[in-house]
Amino acid sequence: MDLLKTLVDKGLRRELPTREEALAVLAASDDEVLDVVAAASKVRTHWFGRRVKLNYLVNLKSGLCPEDCSYCSQRLGSKAEILKYTWLKPDEAAAAAKAGVSGGAKRVCLVASGRGPTDRDVERVSQTIEAIKQENGDVEICACLGLLSDGQADKLRAAGADAYNHNLNTSESTYGDICTTHDFSDRVSTVQQAQAAGLSACSGLIAGMGESDEDLVDVVYALRDLDPDSVPVNFLIPFEGTPLAKEWNLTPQRCLRILAMVRFVCPDVEVRIAGGREVHLRSMQPLALHLANSIFLGDYLTSEGQAGQADLAMIADAGFTVEGTDQVTLPEHRADVAGAGCGSGGGCAPCGGGEAEADEPAPEPVAASVGAAAVGPSRAGSGDGPRPELVAVRRRGAGTDLPPNA
Numbered sequence: 001m002d003l004l005k006t007l008v009d010k011g012l013r014r015e016l017p018t019r020e021e022a023l024a025v026l027a028a029s030d031d032e033v034l035d036v037v038a039a040a041s042k043v044r045t046h047w048f049g050r051r052v053k054l055n056y057l058v059n060l061k062s063g064l065c066p067e068d069c070s071y072c073s074q075r076l077g078s079k080a081e082i083l084k085y086t087w088l089k090p091d092e093a094a095a096a097a098k099a100g101v102s103g104g105a106k107r108v109c110l111v112a113s114g115r116g117p118t119d120r121d122v123e124r125v126s127q128t129i130e131a132i133k134q135e136n137g138d139v140e141i142c143a144c145l146g147l148l149s150d151g152q153a154d155k156l157r158a159a160g161a162d163a164y165n166h167n168l169n170t171s172e173s174t175y176g177d178i179c180t181t182h183d184f185s186d187r188v189s190t191v192q193q194a195q196a197a198g199l200s201a202c203s204g205l206i207a208g209m210g211e212s213d214e215d216l217v218d219v220v221y222a223l224r225d226l227d228p229d230s231v232p233v234n235f236l237i238p239f240e241g242t243p244l245a246k247e248w249n250l251t252p253q254r255c256l257r258i259l260a261m262v263r264f265v266c267p268d269v270e271v272r273i274a275g276g277r278e279v280h281l282r283s284m285q286p287l288a289l290h291l292a293n294s295i296f297l298g299d300y301l302t303s304e305g306q307a308g309q310a311d312l313a314m315i316a317d318a319g320f321t322v323e324g325t326d327q328v329t330l331p332e333h334r335a336d337v338a339g340a341g342c343g344s345g346g347g348c349a350p351c352g353g354g355e356a357e358a359d360e361p362a363p364e365p366v367a368a369s370v371g372a373a374a375v376g377p378s379r380a381g382s383g384d385g386p387r388p389e390l391v392a393v394r395r396r397g398a399g400t401d402l403p404p405n406a
């Protein structure tokens with residue numbers, strides 16, 4: 001059976017592809033990318049129609065982090081010339097959030113740099129959540145504050161947070177290569193604490209850090225085991241002044257293959273194109289909407305995205321619609337309340353299961369089905385060269401006197 005047909009059939013049944021099938025998607029040639037996109041698009045459309053969910057980032061506290069995540073412009077020792085500021089006041093954060101909501105965002109992501117929040121920080125964020133919800137009762141709030149301590153997820157939930165984001169970023173086996181101040185299991189534990197508190201879990205990855213195809217498949221399978229409701233896919237923004245500044249490994253076609261692989265492995269989950277969309281997908285961004293059902297509107301934490309109006313025009317031009325607050329993001333079997341699915345305690349979907357693999361016959365010569373590339377250990381270094389001019393440090397919005405981009 002043709003590999004892509006197999007993957008579509010499995011995606012429609014919410015069945016886990018084999019690792020070989022996932023690796024074959026990443027190994028597809030550029031000539032086959034449109035076929036891969038068309039196939040994964042069927043899965044995306046089946047579960048999410050033509051809706052695109054918009055999310056809006058508010059960086060509550062920027063830079064000055066004591067952790068050493070090598071991909072991050074806010075890390076310890078970063079020489080990136082980003083905005084650095086301490087906690088925004090609740091009314092300042094609410095004003096920034098309002099701009100995003102006015103631009104069409106239905107989720108606001110409140111992010112703070114740092115290893116993890118103190119209890120005082122959780123109190124500050126709780127006040128911010130209340131300020132935002134007072135003005136925009138329908139908006140979903142996702143907090144992203146780093147590693148959580150006991151009881152903090154419950155406090156955020158009680159304050160009105162709907163979701164918590166903490167990314168796994170890369171495979172467990174290579175996590176030590178990108179960070180030495182915390183480990184993969186710390187991150188898994190925080191996602192699980194969020195889920196246990198009834199928060200919708202958001203957890204994703206960063207591609208383009210020099211990882212192998214196997215690493216990418218590993219982290220996506222680890223995510224599926226964790227069963228988050230949303231999976232942000234970041235493409236590394238190689239900031240000057242960070243250890244990964246020279247890692248320009250991605251092409252638009254590789255980004256599309258990665259998004260397609262994530263969609264096949266997590267078919268009914270909100271797949272969000274996150275940081276690096278403009279830098280790496282560039283004019284191919286509209287094609288990626290056929291794979292992901294969610295994007296960030298406007299700017300990122302420390303870098304500028306394209307104008308929010310350009311995001312909206314792109315969505316309309318590509319034939320998609322912006323998801324409204326009256327629409328539930330997740331398919332019915334995952335959504336028990338708006339924006340929250342299995343991660344909030346259901347156990348209803350098989351997204352965490354791997355049992356399908358055991359009974360599944362080994363795929364037919366996958367490399368012959370999609371692409372002639374051999375499936376095996378590889379490191380993807382096929383980028384199209386450094387493009388530092390594409391990285392624009394954020395100089396507007398939260399923490400500045402200039403209006404936000406939304």
Ligand code: SF4
Binds near residue numbers: 072115
């Ligand atoms: S990713 Fe988070 S924890 Fe790591 S350096 Fe950046 S702000 Fe700090």
